[in-house]
Amino acid sequence: MDRKERKDLAVEGLRKSFKTGSETIEVLKDVAFTAKAGEKIAIVGKSGSGKSTLLGLMAGLDRPDSGSIQVGDWRLDQMDEAQKTLYRRKSLGIVFQQFHLMPDLTAVENVLLPMELAGRADSSTIQRAHELLKQVGLSQRMYHFPSQLSGGECQRVAIARALLPEPELILADEPTGNLDDQNAKLISDLIFQMLENSGARGRKSVLLLVTHNEQLAARCDRILRLQSGVLSGS
Ligand SMILES: Nc1ncnc2c1ncn2[C@@H]1O[C@H](COP(=O)(O)OP(=O)(O)OP(=O)(O)O)[C@@H](O)[C@H]1O
């Protein structure tokens, strides 16, 4: 493919169904979209419409029935499990509704974990982990364990963790869903502010943000709506 024409992210003809007993539910029927580096895209849709299913496919955690997913130079639908693990370590940052921090690791250890697994935790990365935690307002909480942090603080750690590798793609599934209004606003401000500052050492990340929060969705460059297995919007 011509480099100039190539999109940084491209999904085509994506289908995913689940079999439970004798029943098959078609969740994603024909999902297609593209994105450029630095774009922030909100994905909205009713509960059960398949938003988390779509993010799971984008993360390579599940396999589509058919269709293609390209993230940078990765072709997820053509990769084996080992390659997908590499993709997640090198190119992906994920923020979930449940923060998914390791309980036995401190805040800074949690931020560093993906880079350590990828063998990339050199001294400048460790320094950047500390800087990111400062940027999310946790300079006094670096060595706290998740049980010693509030929900909003845990999510701030998760954001720093997602941003540290300067990933090509950031997936956020209801990142403010477990927070009160005040913390939700703080976390959304942080996500956007940190994304603006990201990419200093390389390309900017694409953000795919699943949310029920209309205000948060409106802050993205585009809103895509998942309805009846199809993604539409501008
Ligand atoms: N592993 C699975 N096996 C069977 N059905 C599944 C599986 N995962 C998801 N589903 C079904 O697929 C549909 C879409 O689920 P998904 O979690 O993607 O929805 P969602 O849009 O993220 O909803 P919510 O807003 O409530 O988080 C649901 O009807 C769900 O029951």
Ligand SMILES: [Mg+2]
């Ligand atoms: Mg969901």
